[in-house]
Amino acid sequence: YLTEPIDAAVAPDGSLWITDSGRDRIVRYTLPVSGYAVASYSTGGGASGAVEPARRVVDHRDGAKVERDDGAGVHVPKDALDVDLEITIDKGDENLDKEQKTAKRRDMKIKAVSEEVEYGPEGTTFNTPVTLTVPYDANMIAAQGINEDELKVYYWNPALKDWQAMSSTVDKKNKAVSAQTSHFSGYQVGGPGGGIGVAAAIDEFGLRDGYVFPNPSRGGASVTFRLQPGLADSVEVRVYDLSGRKVHSSSDFRLSVLDDGNGKGNQNTYDHAWDVSGVGSGVYTFVITAKKAGQSDIRKTGKVGIVK
Known part of the structure; x- marks a missing residue:
């Protein structure tokens, strides 16, 4: 059973994967081939004001x-x-x-x-x-x-x-x-870029960007988890293998002000480097969570490949 589901994704084979932070795991459900429509939803924290295609x-x-x-x-x-x-x-x-x-x-x-x-x-x-x-x-x-x-x-x-x-x-x-x-x-x-009038990072809590690199990681290269949520009280990442078992978690994120060329300008940027020497080749699911008092948590989920 689920105690604190925070995110869901549908795999290419039609199975449903749900992140249950309450029990620190990812759970897979197999859905019938027909008769169900599964809706995706925002992971929260940022405006979903994405323009419709x-x-x-x-x-x-x-x-x-x-x-x-x-x-x-x-x-x-x-x-x-x-x-x-x-x-x-x-x-x-x-x-x-x-x-x-x-x-x-x-x-x-x-x-x-x-x-x-x-x-x-x-x-x-x-x-x-x-x-x-x-x-x-x-x-x-x-x-x-x-x-x-x-x-x-x-x-x-x-x-x-x-x-x-x-x-x-x-x-x-x-x-x-x-x-x-x-x-x-x-x-x-x-x-x-002219180098003048460079803006300071925006502290307002809200998701600007979040991603992982290199993806895939090859030859044992460390994986960096990056989140740009404004100014947060804390940021944590959890990584799960395909069975739903947690293989890594950390709140050791380094904060810097960075323009990484994504079109969003200078941002408060939180980075965490994951040493992948303790895991094997495969595809892993990650959940990055940023917290700020009085605000809804920001979560960014995704997958990262490890090739050794």
Whole structure:
């Protein structure tokens, strides 16, 4: 039985995994193939104000504009496609190639001022260029010393592991940048950091970001758990194997103020390094919990792979 369930996830095989912090374990339930609908829910602590994905079937003869509520969109001209296609606009996977993306931003001396936007189906190519529109966060401009006129849309080239700048047009009124492309990928707005007017970290308690790296860990490399919850009283991580057995827990997190290039600027950043020498290869589930008096706990869950 469950005493204090705090999170749930559905595995590809349809089984339901529930984190029970009261008994310090993860429990797996097998669900019937049909007859149930399982809803996902927020892990709490941050606004779930995530923008809903946009999707629309575009007639290849007429073309169309597909737009998300926040202004992220694409204009597909007529005959740019050979067949009708359902086009999607969703949040990009910022954890994919996370370390390489951050390192490349630093090498190029650019700062992200938007979240990544994924246009799909990924890899789609067009007969004639389509026009992408990616919104940006105006509050990040002055905070990071960026000249708004120098903003560009960048796309992540997964083969080269590199950000590539695109010829772009800045719409200051609507706070968006447009660019033309002949293929779909992940895109983000950025600009050269000026080093002036750098903002202090925001102390307000709320989830900005949370992830683990390297993922997977290879050759015994330590795993770092990172959480950006504002200013917390305490942060703890618990790690479980696939049987639900706890294999690691710690509240030894180092606090620093860091801009890791994720488009959220300077943040109070809590890091914990896990020495994986005591566990074998496999996939592990983690739960990071941040606490602050008078506030609801913030929890970030995920999986990390260990390859030895």
